[in-house]
Amino acid sequence: METMKAARIHSYGESDVLVYEDAPRPNPNAGELLVRVYATTVNPIDWKLRAGYMRSFMDFPMPITLGCDLAGIVESVGTGVTKFKVGDAIYGMPQAEIGMYAEYAVVSESDVAAKPNSLDFIAAASVPVAALTAWQSLFEVGNLAPGQTVLIHGAAGGVGSMAVQLAKTKGSQVIGTASANNHEFLRGLGADEVIDYKTTRFEDVVKDVDIVLDLIGGETRERSWQVIKKGGSLVSTVPPFPSDKDGANYSVYGKGIAVQPNAEQLKAIATLIDTGKLKPLVDKVLPLSQVRQAHELSQSGHVRGKIALQVR
Numbered sequence: 001m002e003t004m005k006a007a008r009i010h011s012y013g014e015s016d017v018l019v020y021e022d023a024p025r026p027n028p029n030a031g032e033l034l035v036r037v038y039a040t041t042v043n044p045i046d047w048k049l050r051a052g053y054m055r056s057f058m059d060f061p062m063p064i065t066l067g068c069d070l071a072g073i074v075e076s077v078g079t080g081v082t083k084f085k086v087g088d089a090i091y092g093m094p095q096a097e098i099g100m101y102a103e104y105a106v107v108s109e110s111d112v113a114a115k116p117n118s119l120d121f122i123a124a125a126s127v128p129v130a131a132l133t134a135w136q137s138l139f140e141v142g143n144l145a146p147g148q149t150v151l152i153h154g155a156a157g158g159v160g161s162m163a164v165q166l167a168k169t170k171g172s173q174v175i176g177t178a179s180a181n182n183h184e185f186l187r188g189l190g191a192d193e194v195i196d197y198k199t200t201r202f203e204d205v206v207k208d209v210d211i212v213l214d215l216i217g218g219e220t221r222e223r224s225w226q227v228i229k230k231g232g233s234l235v236s237t238v239p240p241f242p243s244d245k246d247g248a249n250y251s252v253y254g255k256g257i258a259v260q261p262n263a264e265q266l267k268a269i270a271t272l273i274d275t276g277k278l279k280p281l282v283d284k285v286l287p288l289s290q291v292r293q294a295h296e297l298s299q300s301g302h303v304r305g306k307i308a309l310q311v312r
């Protein structure tokens with residue numbers, strides 16, 4: 001059996017359950033690619049899964065190789081693969097949202113796209129989950145239209161920093177919440193207004209937005225209904241997802257989003273990146289062997305952009 005290095009968990013728990021160790025190298029089935037992974041990232045779902053919070057939705061057998069984002073080079077292809085060949089540089093996320101913290105990973109050819117030419121592998125790996133979540137939240141679930149106003153909670157994080165820029169490509173007005181040290185960063189991404197959530201209650205200064213993109217949940221979400229105009233939407237990435245019933249008192253729609261792989265959207269995102277309209281930010285790069293530290297940083301809740309894990 002061929003082996004590879006991978007970061008896996010054998011039980012749920014704190015960051016110390018993550019083990020950097022030898023694991024079996026996977027083989028591609030029909031329609032799949034075996035990818036030599038150059039970089040992956042930490043998404044909050046990785047540590048939520050590690051801690052056991054996702055068990056009711058995602059109950060995989062142990063050991064679990066975590067990791068949703070991928071940038072790398074196609075090493076071999078399964079039968080029936082038509083879109084990619086050995087040696088192609090690709091990026092994407094797998095449907096199962098695990099398996100990428102490894103030297104080799106298997107993905108369906110329909111879940112990935114050619115890596116943006118202008119990015120190295122580390123920057124490319126920082127894109128898929130964050131950009132697809134932002135895209136699907138704003139454009140598919142929220143139906144954001146040109147000229148509309150969107151309030152983005154958690155605008156400086158992985159999803160938020162993509163959402164600010166994507167909303168601007170549609171000609172929208174963007175208001176973002178973040179702590180003061182991230183305000184210059186958000187303005188640089190194109191945010192029209194920034195609110196320091198630590199010193200200002202956003203509901204005191206914002207009203208009648210078309211969409212709230214809630215990347216925080218809890219009381220931030222509860223206080224958001226009142227700032228949305230009638231017929232507007234609150235779109236949340238954080239379970240438990242809101243429903244139309246939750247917004248009924250304000251005549252606002254409440255919607256949740258579970259990100260899906262989408263090769264066509266990844267291609268459109270790569271074009272935005274290669275034409276300079278969308279810029280990923282990698283705040284910190286750590287080797288995959290330091291995955292515990294990377295999880296602790298992400299779990300602190302104050303990463304700007306993304307934390308990348310360098311695999312090779």
Ligand SMILES: NC(=O)c1ccc[n+]([C@@H]2O[C@H](COP(=O)([O-])OP(=O)(O)OC[C@H]3O[C@@H](n4cnc5c(N)ncnc54)[C@H](OP(=O)(O)O)[C@@H]3O)[C@@H](O)[C@H]2O)c1
Pocket residue numbers: 043044045129130133153154155156157158159160177178179180182197215216220236237238257258259260298301302303304305
């Ligand atoms: N449903 C899905 O498919 C899906 C997909 C992707 C992500 N998610 C979820 O969406 C959430 C956001 O993901 P992410 O990757 O963007 O997370 P992230 O990168 O870890 O977010 C970190 C950012 O949150 C900001 N923040 C923390 N508390 C805040 C508050 N009270 N108000 C405003 N900003 C605050 C921080 O800014 P400061 O340092 O300035 O505080 C930091 O920049 C997570 O819960 C994640 O699990 C869900």
